[in-house]
Amino acid sequence: MKHNHYPGLSVIAFSILALASCKTSTSPNADSGFTALPKAGSSFTSQHVTRDTMGMVTSTDTSIERVVQSNFSIGGVTDADFCINTHADMTKDTSYLRYAAGGDVQMYTASSQGTSMLPLWITLPFASHATQHFVVDTLMDLGSGMIMRDTMDMTIKYERTENLLIKGTSVSCSVLSMTMQSHGTVTMGIVKQSFTGLNVTEMSLAPSIGWQVHSKDITNTTSGQRNSLNESTLIDYTLVK
Numbered sequence: 001m002k003h004n005h006y007p008g009l010s011v012i013a014f015s016i017l018a019l020a021s022c023k024t025s026t027s028p029n030a031d032s033g034f035t036a037l038p039k040a041g042s043s044f045t046s047q048h049v050t051r052d053t054m055g056m057v058t059s060t061d062t063s064i065e066r067v068v069q070s071n072f073s074i075g076g077v078t079d080a081d082f083c084i085n086t087h088a089d090m091t092k093d094t095s096y097l098r099y100a101a102g103g104d105v106q107m108y109t110a111s112s113q114g115t116s117m118l119p120l121w122i123t124l125p126f127a128s129h130a131t132q133h134f135v136v137d138t139l140m141d142l143g144s145g146m147i148m149r150d151t152m153d154m155t156i157k158y159e160r161t162e163n164l165l166i167k168g169t170s171v172s173c174s175v176l177s178m179t180m181q182s183h184g185t186v187t188m189g190i191v192k193q194s195f196t197g198l199n200v201t202e203m204s205l206a207p208s209i210g211w212q213v214h215s216k217d218i219t220n221t222t223s224g225q226r227n228s229l230n231e232s233t234l235i236d237y238t239l240v241k
Contacts, residue, residue, distance in 0.1 A: 036210040037099055038081065041240035042067040044211050046232045053226040061088035062235070065095075072096065075108045075120040103127025103174075103207065122156075126174040126205045129158035142186070150184035164204060166213050166234055173204040173213060195223050209237065 038044075043066045050059045065085040072082040080096045087093075096108035098121075105124045123132055133155050140148045159175045182197040200219040205212050217229040 034099060034103060034207045034210050036208055036239055036241055038067050038210045039240045040067050040070045040081075041238075043238045044234060045236040047235050048230065048232045051229050051231070053228065058228065063087045067240070075110075077121075080108065099210070105205065124156060124176060124203075124205075125158055126176060126207075131158070132156040138184075144188075146186055146188045148184060148186045150182055152180055152182040154181075155179045159202065162204065164206070164214055166206065166209070167236065171206040171208050171213065173206045175202055175204045177202050177218075197222050209234075209239065211237065 043064055045062060045064050047060065047062050049057055052058050063085055065083055067081050068084050069082040071078060072080045074080050074082075074096050077098060080098045083095045083097065085093050085095065098106045098108075100106055100123070104127050106121045107124065108120060109122055110120065123130075125132060134153075136152045136154070138148075138150045138152070140150070142148055156176055156178045159177050162173055162175055163170045164173050165171075178199075178201045180197070180199045182195075184195060186193050186195065198219055198221045199217065201215060201217050203212055204214040211234065213234040214232065216231040220227040220229055
């Protein structure tokens with residue numbers, strides 16, 4: 001199973017292949033809100049737990065995400081971190097993030113499909129607490145004659161500050177929720193099937209580490225049926241500032 005340190009983004013990228021941010025900000029500075037900004041050589045190990053609809057653990061694994069290059073140029077910026085995430089099955093995926101002045105995090109999403117487009121970066125408002133809201137319409141060819149039409153309504157908002165225990169130390173964290181509601185149809189020939197979806201995920205970032213340290217699915221349903229829930233926790237890290 002693949003995991004990302006911002007798991008909600010992986011869900012979105014898979015389901016609609018179109019994501020983004022509502023703003024682009026300047027490079028981080030002394031007022032960024034972070035006491036640590038991970039640079040090339042930093043690594044983060046997370047444990048991932050999946051539970052079924054009865055709350056029973058069905059799988060547990062780990063992944064290691066490494067910051068491979070700092071000040072990477074992509075998506076119109078020159079100050080991104082280029083990261084590679086290695087999963088338990090040794091498959092890998094890449095991601096790009098940047099630390100905005102004021103303490104928010106921005107993720108590059110390479111929005112490339114959809115009838116309603118968004119910019120290339122999505123802002124996670126850990127510090128500004130400015131609620132982000134997007135509506136995306138997507139038309140996708142799933143292959144084998146299947147066509148999916150989907151409308152997704154996504155809201156990212158600040159929830160609270162809490163302390164979490166990471167490597168035996170209590171750290172202060174900013175907690176966001178990401179709510180994704182979708183409805184659409186999958187058509188194959190003359191057969192058309194409608195669906196709805198609801199996913200609510202909470203994610204916690206520790207400014208003292210400069211990384212997401214915890215995420216947890218609160219709700220995950222498809223057409224009213226409950227799906228498995230995922231939870232990820234940072235269990236080890238090496239920080240290069």
